[in-house]
Amino acid sequence: MKKSLDLRGLTCPEPVLRTKKLIDDPALSCIEILVDSEVNVQNLTRLANSQKLTVVSSPEDIHYKVVLQRAATEDNPGSHSHETVEARHKQANTSTSTNTSTNASNNSSTNTSTGSGTIILISRNSFGQADSQKVEGDSDKAKRDYDFSSNLLNLFLQTLLQSGHEPRAILMVNSGVKLMDPEGPYIKVLNELKEKGIEVLACGLCLDYYDLKSKVAVEQVTNMFAICEYLFSADRVISP
Amino acid sequence: MTTNPEKPIGANQLTNNVKAGGCSAKISAFELKQILAGLPKTKHVNLLSGIDNFEDAAVYKLSDELAIIESVDFFPPVVDDPYLFGQIAANNALSDVYAMGGKPLIAQAIFAFPTCDYPLAIAAEILRGGADQVAKAGALLTGGHSIQSSETIYGLAVTGLINPKDILTNSGARPNDRIIMTKAIGTGVSLLALKAGLLSKAEQAHLFSALTTLNDRALEAARTVDIHACTDVTGFGLVGHIHEMAKASKLAARMLISALRFFPSAQEFAKQGLVPASAYGNRKSFEASVSYIKDLPLEVSDLLYDPQTAGGLLLAVDEKDSANLIKTMGEAGIEATDIGAFIEGIPGHIDVLIS
Known part of the structure; x- marks a missing residue:
């Protein structure tokens, strides 16, 4: 489905916000936007690249047209869409002088594109059922259960580190992001896994909820869009 | 992108009709050079620092022991909270005096306000925020000038004092001097994210604290x-x-990305297209x-x-002093x-390295 937006007369951050809203609608495959400054074109290009969309912009009269398209569908992930991106860049580069370098440099550093391998999804700070939320105001038994399952998770990560298995990424969501606490017991093993080349990423929304966002390196913060891409492009997902 | 449901506490959304806020509103260096090109260069035996070298403020020698520092700075609202806006604008103006090595003595307010569009209480809050910041700097707010305008503008003209031998310029860096930066980078992008309602409470607190911290x-x-x-x-x-x-020191520079401090999430926001127009202007310049x-x-x-509002000090110090200085700053709560x-090289050239 295609949709057009006329955002002329609006200044930053309005065009980015309004476009973002449309991008979040999965039913739309193509968005055509009119803006009237080069800054808006550049910012929309950044937005599109961060959302893995192809982008073509061209100057028209006194305004600019920016066309965003979903880069890959479930039927044609990976290579085919990449060619499309390249082709579109060439086309864009010849038709306008405004957006060349930005597109090229951003697409080459794509970090969540389709791929294979195993993804480990940790959605709570324990191995299995016991949950920190059950502990509060509860018996000693629940506390012991929680400590036990929390230790189990640590043991799992330690074992993973020594096993030689190399999952593509470890994703943390919900209370799982507590593992990223720089003062917590998990951070050492996570850093060691990261050093082996495994991507260790945590959901930004969740970090924010647990007041951990300022304590985690920016490159390890991700969003639900990227998490979704990781999960769907994985050969298998393991949730301890 | 996480949308923050709670917009900053603001009365009538002060930033709503602002095109570019804070130092994002500055005319780009590229344009400024063209504007200033035809103007006569003021020279005087007592004028120790003028408009050459893009200095932060003018310095006029009164006697061998005493000089005055003169600077003015103002801009449209960067936040919706009027008191906070007053604090930030005043802080930004006072900063020029510290950048020359001096101490602010007296200040006068520059104020433009759409009295038909906003309640007068908002105006009073802006001025109160500014006055409190001036007091925090140990200076005196001695008056000012106000006009009716379609856009709100606030700032200060500041007079500071200094012993001429203590003046700090931007032209004294020596080869192999280390470059020290005293605040995080990314206020332009962060303020845009704030305007978009995307800054979490923790990120807001972090940003506001930096913006109101005197140098x-x-x-x-x-x-x-x-220094x-x-x-x-x-x-x-x-x-x-x-x-x-x-350029003023006739040296090149080498900059290490891994040593920079950015505001939380600033990279994420920039990646998603929340980059202020004047950042593109600076890139061009x-x-x-x-x-x-x-x-x-x-x-x-x-x-x-990224244009910085109320940014930190950028210092050139001898290699051997760098570690000590960072330690002393740390003890004073400055990161x-x-x-x-x-380094020796093409004057003004910057090599950006990872580490």
Whole structure:
């Protein structure tokens, strides 16, 4: 489905916000936007690249047209869409002088594109059922259960580190992001896994909820869009 | 992108009809050079610092022991909270005096306000925020001038005092001096994210605290070592101000990305297209003087050009003093970092490296 937006007369951050809203609608495959400054074109290009969309912009009269398209569908992930991106860049580069370098440099550093391998999804700070939320105001038994399952998770990560298995990424969501606490017991093993080349990423929304966002390196913060891409492009997902 | 449901506490959304806020509203260096090109250069035997070298303020010698520092700075609202806006604008104006090494003495307010569009109580809050910030700097607010306008503007003209031998310019850096930066980078991008309602409460608190922190203690700590050159990082962005300092000192500079401190999530916001217009202006003005490693992420280079409001001090100190200075700053609660060095080379050229 295609949709057009006329955002002329609006200044930053309005065009980015309004476009973002449309991008979040999965039913739309193509968005055509009119803006009237080069800054808006550049910012929309950044937005599109961060959302893995192809982008073509061209100057028209006194305004600019920016066309965003979903880069890959479930039927044609990976290579085919990449060619499309390249082709579109060439086309864009010849038709306008405004957006060349930005597109090229951003697409080459794509970090969540389709791929294979195993993804480990940790959605709570324990191995299995016991949950920190059950502990509060509860018996000693629940506390012991929680400590036990929390230790189990640590043991799992330690074992993973020594096993030689190399999952593509470890994703943390919900209370799982507590593992990223720089003062917590998990951070050492996570850093060691990261050093082996495994991507260790945590959901930004969740970090924010647990007041951990300022304590985690920016490159390890991700969003639900990227998490979704990781999960769907994985050969298998393991949730301890 | 996480949408924050709670917009900042604001009365009538002060930033609503503002096109560019804070130092983002600055005319780009590229344009400014064209504007100033035809103007006569003021020269006087007592004028120790004028408009040459893009200095932060003018310095006029009164006697061998005494000089006055004169500077003015103002801009449209960057936040919706009027008191906070007053604090930030005043802080930004006071900063120029510290950047020259001086101490603010008296200040006068510059104020434009649409009295038909906003309640007068808002105006009073802006002025109260400014007055409190001036008091925090130990200076006196002695009056000012106000006009009716379609856009709100607030700032200060500040007079400071200094002993001429203590003046800090941006032209005194020496080869192999280390470059010290005393605040995080990314206020332009963060303020845009704030306007978009995307800054979490924790991120807001972090940003507001930096924007209202005076550079007085950073200067005091810096005085414990021999400072070769000093400026404050504002509208031209980190790269722009390093470039000006390097050029004025007839040196090149080397900058280390891994040593930079960015505001939380600033990279993420830049990546999603929340980059202020004047960051693009700064890129245009300074990019020709910069060479960076090939795969530097775009969001990082965006932040190098990001216009800073009430930014930190940028200092050139001897190699041997760097570690001590950072330690002294740390003890004073200032998170300074050593972000690179001045080197022999093409004046004003900056090599951006990872580490």
